[in-house]
Amino acid sequence: MNISINNTSGVSLYEQIYEQIKNAVLSGELKSGDALPTIRSLAKDLRISVITTSRAYDELEKDGFIYSVVGKGSFVAAKGGGKALEEHLRKMEEYLAKAAKLAAYCNVDENTFITAARNALGSDNEK
Amino acid sequence: MKNKIEIKNLTKHYGGFTLDNVSFGVPRGSVVGLIGENGAGKSTIIKSLLGVINTDGGEILFDGVPLGRLGKNQRQLTGVVLDDVSLPSAVNLRELNTVMKNMFSRWDEQTFFALTERFRLPRDKKTGEFSKGMKMKTAIAAALSHGAETLILDEPTSGLDPVARDEILDILYDFMQNSGHAVLISSHITSDLEKLCDYVVFIHGGKVAVSGEKDALLEEYAVYGGNISDLDPAAVVRVRRRNYGADALVKRSMIPPSFGTEKTTLEDIMLFFVKGEKL
Numbered sequence: 001m002n003i004s005i006n007n008t009s010g011v012s013l014y015e016q017i018y019e020q021i022k023n024a025v026l027s028g029e030l031k032s033g034d035a036l037p038t039i040r041s042l043a044k045d046l047r048i049s050v051i052t053t054s055r056a057y058d059e060l061e062k063d064g065f066i067y068s069v070v071g072k073g074s075f076v077a078a079k080g081g082g083k084a085l086e087e088h089l090r091k092m093e094e095y096l097a098k099a100a101k102l103a104a105y106c107n108v109d110e111n112t113f114i115t116a117a118r119n120a121l122g123s124d125n126e127k
Numbered sequence: 128m129k130n131k132i133e134i135k136n137l138t139k140h141y142g143g144f145t146l147d148n149v150s151f152g153v154p155r156g157s158v159v160g161l162i163g164e165n166g167a168g169k170s171t172i173i174k175s176l177l178g179v180i181n182t183d184g185g186e187i188l189f190d191g192v193p194l195g196r197l198g199k200n201q202r203q204l205t206g207v208v209l210d211d212v213s214l215p216s217a218v219n220l221r222e223l224n225t226v227m228k229n230m231f232s233r234w235d236e237q238t239f240f241a242l243t244e245r246f247r248l249p250r251d252k253k254t255g256e257f258s259k260g261m262k263m264k265t266a267i268a269a270a271l272s273h274g275a276e277t278l279i280l281d282e283p284t285s286g287l288d289p290v291a292r293d294e295i296l297d298i299l300y301d302f303m304q305n306s307g308h309a310v311l312i313s314s315h316i317t318s319d320l321e322k323l324c325d326y327v328v329f330i331h332g333g334k335v336a337v338s339g340e341k342d343a344l345l346e347e348y349a350v351y352g353g354n355i356s357d358l359d360p361a362a363v364v365r366v367r368r369r370n371y372g373a374d375a376l377v378k379r380s381m382i383p384p385s386f387g388t389e390k391t392t393l394e395d396i397m398l399f400f401v402k403g404e405k406l
Binding site (some may be wrong): 010012013014019040043044047048049050051052063065085 | 156157158202254296297300301303306322323324325340341342346
């Protein structure tokens with residue numbers, strides 16, 4: 001995992017960490033079940049307070065991106081979790097809107113559009 | 128979950144100086160930075176903690192036990208590094224190890240030499256011939272080799288070059304991988320504390336001027352360089368007037384977002400409180 005912080009940026013440190021881990025989870029770079037560094041080893045690595053890393057992890061857990069097991073550490077949550085799901089759905093709707101715009105531009109009728117969507121889903125399920 | 132160190136209403140009168148009702152704690156699993164200019168009272172606090180000086184009031188507790196009632200085994204749970212590193216100077220590290228073995232029932236020779244190796248300290252040279260940095264590293268190695276859960280360090284990085292300071296920071300981070308440990312570190316090199324500390328206590332004129340979670344403090348305050356009369360007076364904590372303008376330490380939450388402010392550092396907070404004035 002690759003995390004770095006910028007001390008002079010206006011964004012608070014815990015937010016920077018939150019964003020980087022969130023993006024790594026959403027992009028698939030961090031997979032469900034992957035172990036995250038402990039809050040203390042991350043604090044050491046980034047040379048910051050453990051309160052900062054702890055706060056970032058608390059927010060990530062609250063938003064469903066990670067979960068913690070007492071005595072074991074923190075892990076990336078399964079794909080269906082909380083805010084992660086919301087973000088994925090939002091992105092999906094965004095892409096659909098783009099596809100619908102293209103369909104309208106090419107005068108593609110609704111049935112053709114839906115068939116194309118079904119094919120896309122089907123081919124993805126076969127992967 | 129008790130504080131590893133608890134200081135309540137600590138008071139001490141000297142001729143020209145008074146330590147006045149100082150209270151703070153060092154929670155388990157945390158690093159507390161004690162900052163303040165020379166003469167503010169940091170060393171008096173540390174000396175009181177170690178029982179080196181008598182106090183005129185207040186309580187000091189280690190793991191909930193009053194200082195005066197600590198047994199020998201309990202005392203060993205606290206490692207100490209003072210700025211005038213008073214190690215026997217005519218001995219080398221091998222001999223020092225022997226001395227320490229006899230002083231501490233929990234002395235761990237393996238740990239001590241592992242640390243001196245890590246610090247690249249020669250075993251056969253007399254410590255009196257060590258550089259300042261080497262002496263400090265020796266003291267830290269010793270403090271970490273008798274089973275201590277709490278470390279008290281007084282100016283451990285003064286006079287050290289950036290590389291040495293970074294190495295010591297590394298050691299302290301390692302020590303803090305264990306959430307049952309705690310560190311109280313007094314320093315005027317605020318940039319070191321800014322990284323490591325979870326809490327800061329700022330001593331000025333013998334009193335606690337400001338204290339709290341380090342991140343929260345650095346977010347709570349900001350430096351404003353614009354026209355101070357544009358601000359709500361309640362937002363202005365301290366002002367430093369210059370010949371051609373003035374800077375203010377302000378409460379970020381009381382400043383309209385459109386007014387540009389700069390991030391604070393611990394050094395800013397210290398300078399504004401010491402050299403600034405109230406509105």
